[in-house]
Amino acid sequence: AQSVSQHNHHVILSEAASLELGCNYSYGGTVNLFWYVQYPGQHLQLLLKYFSGDPLVKGIKGFEAEFIKSKFSFNLRKPSVQWSDTAEYFCAVNAYSGAGSYQLTFGKGTKLSVIP
Amino acid sequence: KAGVTQTPRYLIKTRGQQVTLSCSPISGHRSVSWYQQTPGQGLQFLFEYFSETQRNKGNFPGRFSGRQFSNSRSEMNVSTLELGDSALYLCASSSPPGLRGNEQFFGPGTRLTVL
Numbered sequence: 001a002q003s004v005s006q007h008n009h010h011v012i013l014s015e016a017a018s019l020e021l022g023c024n025y026s027y028g029g030t031v032n033l034f035w036y037v038q039y040p041g042q043h044l045q046l047l048l049k050y051f052s053g054d055p056l057v058k059g060i061k062g063f064e065a066e067f068i069k070s071k072f073s074f075n076l077r078k079p080s081v082q083w084s085d086t087a088e089y090f091c092a093v094n095a096y097s098g099a100g101s102y103q104l105t106f107g108k109g110t111k112l113s114v115i116p
Numbered sequence: 117k118a119g120v121t122q123t124p125r126y127l128i129k130t131r132g133q134q135v136t137l138s139c140s141p142i143s144g145h146r147s148v149s150w151y152q153q154t155p156g157q158g159l160q161f162l163f164e165y166f167s168e169t170q171r172n173k174g175n176f177p178g179r180f181s182g183r184q185f186s187n188s189r190s191e192m193n194v195s196t197l198e199l200g201d202s203a204l205y206l207c208a209s210s211s212p213p214g215l216r217g218n219e220q221f222f223g224p225g226t227r228l229t230v231l
Contacts, residue, residue, distance in 0.1 A: 034219070044206065044222040090159065094218070101172040104149065104208075104220055106159035 002027035002095045006107035013081050014115050021076040021110050023091030032094040032102070033074040035065055038109075039087045047089070050074065061085070083116045118143065120209050120223035128229045134195040137226045141188050141209030147171075148190040149220060150182060153204040162205075165190050194228075202230045 007022035025031065035047040048059025055067040065076045074091060090109045097103040121140045129135050141148050149172075150162040161174040165184035182192040188209075194201055204227050208220035 032218075036222075043224040044208075046219065046221075049219060092159075094220075097172050099171050100166070101164055102218060103161055103164070103172055103174075104151075105161065106151075108158040 002031070002093050002103075002105045004091055004093050004105050004107035006089075006091055006110050008110045009108070010111045010113070012113045012115065015083055016080050019076070019078040019081050019085075019112070021089055021091075021112070023074045023076065023107060025072050025074065025091075025093045025105075027072075027093060027095050029095060033065075033067060034092040034094065034104075035059065035063070035074075035076050036090045036092060036106075037087045038090065044090070047076070081112070081114050083114045085112060086114045087112060120207055120221055122205075122207050122223040122226050124226060125224065126227045126229075128231060129197050130231050131197055131199060133197050134193060135197060135228060136191055136193045137205055137207075137228075139190045139192075139207030139209075139223060141190070141207075142211075142221055145209035145211050145221075146188050147210045147218070148184055148188065149208045149210070150190070150192050151206040151208065152176070153206055153225070154202075159206070162192065197230045199230050201228065203228060 003026045005024045033050040036044045050057045050067045058064045088109045088111050091107040094102045094104045123138045147166045149164040153159045164172040168184045179195045184190045204225040206225045207223045210218045210220045
């Protein structure tokens with residue numbers, strides 16, 4: 001079974017600081033990788049996704065992530081965070097689980113607090 | 117397109133009761149998945165339905181069940197509620213997967229509190 005590990009439980013940054021959130025997954029087969037964001041009081045939204053091709057993927061709001069297959073990693077980055085980026089971020093792996101079904105497995109999440 | 121909708125948004129129940137949550141997927145989406153989100157365990161997969169059939173199931177007790185109707189709307193039911201069932205229950209829908217899988221779109225969730 002696949003698993004996802006997010007290294008940081010809570011990250012606190014000042015505005016304009018750079019962000020990198022770590023994500024490692026465990027799965028032997030082909031995976032699709034996602035980062036979701038959950039702003040306070042709002043539902044989960046997709047930030048970016050990797051299915052195939054260029055391992056550096058760009059998402060919404062200036063976020064990007066790099067898939068490094070050899071390290072089973074999919075780290076999220078943003079060069080300069082804003083107060084509005086305060087949210088919880090979830091890394092997820094979508095792996096084939098048989099009978100045409102893909103199961104999405106989430107990491108425990110990283111809470112990002114950005115101080116103005 | 118309208119997004120995934122879930123009703124009700126908030127529920128308060130007492131131990132031993134049962135509850136039914138509803139999810140309407142994005143129009144044209146036939147796969148509906150359910151997740152439980154708690155502060156301690158994070159987001160955990162409950163089950164997935166496709167064309168009225170349960171296609172995949174997570175590691176939850178039999179008290180958790182679901183179904184899907186011919187219009188792709190889905191319900192999940194929790195019987196004999198326990199305090200630990202207090203959580204945000206999320207529904208996600210997806211279009212038929214391409215060669216490499218698919219993207220899931222999430223609803224706002226139903227916040228269940230068990231007293």
